[in-house]
Amino acid sequence: MVTGKKIVDEVSGYLRVFEDGTVDRTWTGPPKFGLLMEPVSPHEEFIDGVAVRDQTIEPKSGLAVRIYIPGTDHDVHSTGQLPVILHFHGGGYCISQPDMYMYYHYYTRLVRSAQAICVSVYLRRAPEHKLPAPSEDAYAAFLWLRAIARGDLSDQWITSYADFSRVYLVGDSTGGNLVHQVAARAGSDDIEPLRIGGVAIHPGFLRAEPSNTKDHPITCPMGPQAPPLAALKLCPMLVMVAELDLLRDMQ
Numbered sequence: 001m002v003t004g005k006k007i008v009d010e011v012s013g014y015l016r017v018f019e020d021g022t023v024d025r026t027w028t029g030p031p032k033f034g035l036l037m038e039p040v041s042p043h044e045e046f047i048d049g050v051a052v053r054d055q056t057i058e059p060k061s062g063l064a065v066r067i068y069i070p071g072t073d074h075d076v077h078s079t080g081q082l083p084v085i086l087h088f089h090g091g092g093y094c095i096s097q098p099d100m101y102m103y104y105h106y107y108t109r110l111v112r113s114a115q116a117i118c119v120s121v122y123l124r125r126a127p128e129h130k131l132p133a134p135s136e137d138a139y140a141a142f143l144w145l146r147a148i149a150r151g152d153l154s155d156q157w158i159t160s161y162a163d164f165s166r167v168y169l170v171g172d173s174t175g176g177n178l179v180h181q182v183a184a185r186a187g188s189d190d191i192e193p194l195r196i197g198g199v200a201i202h203p204g205f206l207r208a209e210p211s212n213t214k215d216h217p218i219t220c221p222m223g224p225q226a227p228p229l230a231a232l233k234l235c236p237m238l239v240m241v242a243e244l245d246l247l248r249d250m251q
Contacts, residue, residue, distance in 0.1 A: 009127075014095045017127055025095060036102040046071045050108040053157060054099070057144045063137055065144075066098040067157050068118040070111040083166035084158075085110070086145060087120040088138050088182075090173030090204065094126040116168075117161055119145065123178075131218055138178040139185055142169075149193050165195040169235075176203025176239075176251075180221055187233030198237040205250045 005018040013029025014037075027037040042052045049071040056064045070082070089096045089103060096103070098120035107118045121141045123134040147153040149164040171179040179200045186196060205221065206214040217226035241251040 039099040040104040049112045064122040066120045068111045083116045085118040088171035088175035088178040090175045170199040172201040174204040176200035
């Protein structure tokens with residue numbers, strides 16, 4: 001995109017930061033991948049067996065989630081038998097959103113095949129919002145889900161369908177980092193009546209080196225600034241890594 005403004009930082013194809021502080025996330029990479037970045041509108045009618053709603057859960061901050069509900073031939077909606085996936089998207093804390101086609105395509109397939117609810121969080125992104133903003137958003141969404149489970153809040157799509165004894169924190173890349181962060185905080189909190197597990201998909205963990213400062217406890221939970229791992233009360237975790245990922249050893 002031609003703007004005439006000087007670019008001071010960028011993530012090739014995904015994001016450009018200009019000298020006046022503005023940010024452009026228009027896709028400029030190979031056109032054949034552009035569809036993956038396009039937003040998909042919510043639809044509360046069932047399309048291919050899935051209904052989708054965008055919902056603000058914190059009016060003051062504007063924090064929102066995207067909720068996927070599967071259709072079913074079984075009478076589980078009225079008895080609360082569907083497990084819940086609380087999803088944190090990846091994107092280096094600066095790109096991606098739950099309404100992107102790549103996530104829409106994946107999660108509509110997942111909730112339909114697994115017969116589960118998915119709640120994907122619209123995390124605040126850098127550089128407009130720096131760490132720990134997405135971590136706070138992720139935990140706020142978790143607390144919102146806990147409030148519904150306790151009856152302190154009411155949400156028709158969640159209350160009517162959810163089995164709160166089967167809640168799974170799921171995140172990819174930097175979203176995998178947030179799975180760890182939320183699970184670590186939940187371990188020292190009263191989360192009743194929730195029962196949780198974690199699934200970190202190729203988490204974007206970094207390791208501090210003498211030449212850099214990549215030792216923020218969110219990006220480097222094994223680093224000196226993070227709480228000792230052995231002291232954390234973590235839920236059961238499944239960690240998946242990609243064999244050819246450059247970050248595989250740190251994951």
